[in-house]
Amino acid sequence: MSNELKVTGFRFAATAAGLKKSGKPDMALIVSAVPAVAAGVFTTNKVVAAPVLLSQPRIAAGRCQAILVNAGNANACTGAPGLADARQCGDLAAIALGIAPELVAVSSTGVIGHRLDVSKFVTAVPRLVAALDDDQIEAVAAAIMTTDAFPKMVAAYGCAGGRDYTLLAVAKGAGMIHPNMATMLAFVVTDADLSPEFADQVLRRAVDRSFNRITVDRDTSTNDMVLLLANGQAQTPCIVGDSEAGEEFGRLLDEILLDLAKMIVRDGEGATKLVRILVRGALSDADARLAAMSVATSSLVKTALFGEDANWGRIIAAVGYSGAEVNPDLVDIFAGDVMLVQSGLGTGPELEAVATDVMRQPEFTLTVDLHLGSGTSDYYTSDLTYDYIKINADYRS
Amino acid sequence: MSNELKVTGFRFAATAAGLKKSGKPDMALIVSAVPAVAAGVFTTNKVVAAPVLLSQPRIAAGRCQAILVNAGNANACTGAPGLADARQCGDLAAIALGIAPELVAVSSTGVIGHRLDVSKFVTAVPRLVAALDDDQIEAVAAAIMTTDAFPKMVAAYGCAGGRDYTLLAVAKGAGMIHPNMATMLAFVVTDADLSPEFADQVLRRAVDRSFNRITVDRDTSTNDMVLLLANGQAQTPCIVGDSEAGEEFGRLLDEILLDLAKMIVRDGEGATKLVRILVRGALSDADARLAAMSVATSSLVKTALFGEDANWGRIIAAVGYSGAEVNPDLVDIFAGDVMLVQSGLGTGPELEAVATDVMRQPEFTLTVDLHLGSGTSDYYTSDLTYDYIKINADYRS
Numbered sequence: 180m181s182n183e184l185k186v187t188g189f190r191f192a193a194t195a196a197g198l199k200k201s202g203k204p205d206m207a208l209i210v211s212a213v214p215a216v217a218a219g220v221f222t223t224n225k226v227v228a229a230p231v232l233l234s235q236p237r238i239a240a241g242r243c244q245a246i247l248v249n250a251g252n253a254n255a256c257t258g259a260p261g262l263a264d265a266r267q268c269g270d271l272a273a274i275a276l277g278i279a280p281e282l283v284a285v286s287s288t289g290v291i292g293h294r295l296d297v298s299k300f301v302t303a304v305p306r307l308v309a310a311l312d313d314d315q316i317e318a319v320a321a322a323i324m325t326t327d328a329f330p331k332m333v334a335a336y337g338c339a340g341g342r343d344y345t346l347l348a349v350a351k352g353a354g355m356i357h358p359n360m361a362t363m364l365a366f367v368v369t370d371a372d373l374s375p376e377f378a379d380q381v382l383r384r385a386v387d388r389s390f391n392r393i394t395v396d397r398d399t400s401t402n403d404m405v406l407l408l409a410n411g412q413a414q415t416p417c418i419v420g421d422s423e424a425g426e427e428f429g430r431l432l433d434e435i436l437l438d439l440a441k442m443i444v445r446d447g448e449g450a451t452k453l454v455r456i457l458v459r460g461a462l463s464d465a466d467a468r469l470a471a472m473s474v475a476t477s478s479l480v481k482t483a484l485f486g487e488d489a490n491w492g493r494i495i496a497a498v499g500y501s502g503a504e505v506n507p508d509l510v511d512i513f514a515g516d517v518m519l520v521q522s523g524l525g526t527g528p529e530l531e532a533v534a535t536d537v538m539r540q541p542e543f544t545l546t547v548d549l550h551l552g553s554g555t556s557d558y559y560t561s562d563l564t565y566d567y568i569k570i571n572a573d574y575r576s
Numbered sequence: 577m578s579n580e581l582k583v584t585g586f587r588f589a590a591t592a593a594g595l596k597k598s599g600k601p602d603m604a605l606i607v608s609a610v611p612a613v614a615a616g617v618f619t620t621n622k623v624v625a626a627p628v629l630l631s632q633p634r635i636a637a638g639r640c641q642a643i644l645v646n647a648g649n650a651n652a653c654t655g656a657p658g659l660a661d662a663r664q665c666g667d668l669a670a671i672a673l674g675i676a677p678e679l680v681a682v683s684s685t686g687v688i689g690h691r692l693d694v695s696k697f698v699t700a701v702p703r704l705v706a707a708l709d710d711d712q713i714e715a716v717a718a719a720i721m722t723t724d725a726f727p728k729m730v731a732a733y734g735c736a737g738g739r740d741y742t743l744l745a746v747a748k749g750a751g752m753i754h755p756n757m758a759t760m761l762a763f764v765v766t767d768a769d770l771s772p773e774f775a776d777q778v779l780r781r782a783v784d785r786s787f788n789r790i791t792v793d794r795d796t797s798t799n800d801m802v803l804l805l806a807n808g809q810a811q812t813p814c815i816v817g818d819s820e821a822g823e824e825f826g827r828l829l830d831e832i833l834l835d836l837a838k839m840i841v842r843d844g845e846g847a848t849k850l851v852r853i854l855v856r857g858a859l860s861d862a863d864a865r866l867a868a869m870s871v872a873t874s875s876l877v878k879t880a881l882f883g884e885d886a887n888w889g890r891i892i893a894a895v896g897y898s899g900a901e902v903n904p905d906l907v908d909i910f911a912g913d914v915m916l917v918q919s920g921l922g923t924g925p926e927l928e929a930v931a932t933d934v935m936r937q938p939e940f941t942l943t944v945d946l947h948l949g950s951g952t953s954d955y956y957t958s959d960l961t962y963d964y965i966k967i968n969a970d971y972r973s
Contacts, residue, residue, distance in 0.1 A: 226896030226904045256892055258905060258921050291889025292922040401893050478875070479968055486969030492688025495653055496798050499623030507623045508655060524655050525689040565962050571876055572883030 188412030191315035193322035196303035198251030217243035228255030344371035372411030389436035449566025461554030473501030481563035585809030588712035590719035593700035595648030614640035619800035625652030741768035769808030786833035846963025858951030870898030878960035
């Protein structure tokens with residue numbers, strides 16, 4: 180285990196608690212040596228899972244010391260008993276760690292509508308606490324996987340006031356493409372010292388620039404949660420907004436969350452391609468985002484990506500119904516650097532053949548230039564494949 | 577050919593003009609003996625195909641005598657030359673029929689971005705005119721098919737002022753489910769006499785109750801078009817709104833367009849099921865519609881339908897992110913008559929097993945009761961299958 184994957188004052192543990200039918204690791208614990216400054220972004224779905232109901236006010240209070248997370252059961256649509264279950268699981272961790280229950284956040288992902296088997300937590304939580312170590316974050320990344328094909332983890336390093344600090348982040352999520360209700364969880368821990376206001380602001384911005392570029396707002400799951408814990412153990416000065424140190428931290432956080440977001444798309448259920456949809460020349464950034472999202476979420480575009488078919492008609496039509504201002508006669512479309520459409524017209528079979536070669540690559544960019552203004556936005560998407568159907572038709576069986 | 581499939585004063589023809597690679601019939605003509613009262617509903621996509629650009633103002637003028645329609649090429653994203661092509665094709669029909677060009681509507685469906693081969697119209701249009709006959713509407717229904725598995729046609733009969741009249745309608749469209757830009761065309765002809773205002777109003781209402789219950793507004797193709805032609809040759813009195821005859825006509829039109837809409841869903845690309853999503857108890861009809869549309873278009877719900885999996889968590893989550901007001905603790909969900917969720921909680925494995933039996937049927941209703949008010953709406957959807965991917969990944973190859 181490399182030394183890089185540690186962050187001062189944080190310890191990690193994972194175990195197989197028996198919640199996943201496969202018997203794979205399915206429960207994890209992240210613990211800070213001291214109560215950390217905490218910020219969170221939670222699902223906007225009106226159907227909110229119990230762990231979100233429990234953790235959101237705790238994080239809003241600004242401090243958190245431990246995150247207890249499980250896969251295999253979302254504890255969603257379980258009513259008041261489900262909320263009591265979530266509370267009880269959090270209490271088990273608080274007791275085993277000797278900290279206040281309010282300092283524990285709980286998080287769950289998995290099947291909806293089934294009660295959590297709390298007895299499995301009774302057995303597993305003390306085992307987790309006993310196993311806590313500073314080099315175990317990779318085990319956490321693996322334990323929170325559901326349909327993920329690979330664990331998602333990333334690190335970044337900064338310096339503030341002459342003190343080096345570290346960011347470590349893990350995420351899960353693979354229902355991407357048009358993610359619908361596939362739960363996205365991400366946990367970021369850092370030994371930098373952040374002001375609570377800055378932590379909240381910088382996390383929201385980074386989520387908007389990363390996970391919200393692969394996710395349509397309306398398509399949030401009942402359990403989505405992104406948490407940032409900053410324990411200050413690197414002895415940095417307190418980092419605030421509108422400062423050089425704040426800018427550096429923000430840039431690092433943007434980077435690692437975008438890296439995780441791209442990993443999630445790359446691991447899209449059944450996906451074989453990671454495609455960036457870049458829209459420029461829109462009347463506004465908001466218009467560019469509408470257009471990029473529309474192309475990125477079109478089932479017809481996504482099946483064409485799978486078919487490696489430079490079917491630009493589907494792209495331009497998705498722009499047309501996006502709600503963004505568009506003049507079809509001005510639209511240019513590129514696959515990589517290859518111009519596929521110029522001023523709304525196809526550039527012909529030769530260039531289309533070259534574009535098809537671009538689309539045979541596992542990663543590439545489709546650019547739409549609306550030539551109306553300077554608005555720009557991008558979205559990451561993947562292709563829609565047979566395996567997406569297979570995974571989602573068979574998920575519970 | 578049955579006598580029922582005629583309507584006084586209308587003649588029909590279809591031919592293979594060579595626009596479809598398969599060599600199947602791909603061009604059709606519908607002609608009224610006299611200029612008919614005309615109404616139309618067109619795509620709301622900002623990228624509008626040439627035939628829509630040409631036909632929309634002609635229909636808006638209130639009169640139409642002929643509809644020239646082709647499959648195999650959408651004549652979309654073809655710029656000014658494409659519009660000239662559409663005009664020239666319409667002119668060919670006008671000349672061959674000896675009528676004013678403004679009385680001809682043109683309509684196209686097929687691949688986007690390729691110029692129409694007008695020379696094929698030069699040859700085929702006179703052949704169509706020569707072949708016109710009153711019993712050929714089934715040939716029209718077949719010629720306008722693209723990925724459709726079967727032709728879509730329906731008839732209805734009414735009486736006004738002691739005079740019997742007939743409605744005949746054909747439609748194409750199979751990219752349904754979440755139809756994106758799969759073009760939907762429908763043509764309704766009647767020998768009833770309608771006031772132009774009534775024709776417009778009754779068509780918009782019927783489209784809203786049928787095709788717009790299977791189609792998300794934003795997901796319109798570049799070529800969508802529904803036309804109603806009423807030539808009055810049944811010698812009925814002129815039917816207007818707010819009248820008994822108007823109500824009967826409206827009911828018949830609602831019925832036949834809903835029948836066609838359901839055929840389109842049943843023929844969804846790769847679809848094996850026709851599922852009605854009924855939402856009741858919403859705060860308003862608009863909220864009910866939001867919720868029904870969200871469930872009906874969720875890729876995860878649709879793959880679960882394919883998997884015959886009573887995965888109600890996906891249904892309730894889609895309601896949760898729909899934007900409709902919802903209190904999760906009040907939600908009931910039924911598959912057919914089987915209660916799957918009561919007050920936000922699953923009713924258990926026994927009922928879920930019975931619900932799964934319901935979902936094994938080719939057609940059934942999923943009902944969501946929000947218990948907040950009296951708002952009701954429904955949507956028709958199909959399942960998302962391997963064949964959807966196959967059809968759309970390979971469409972142009």
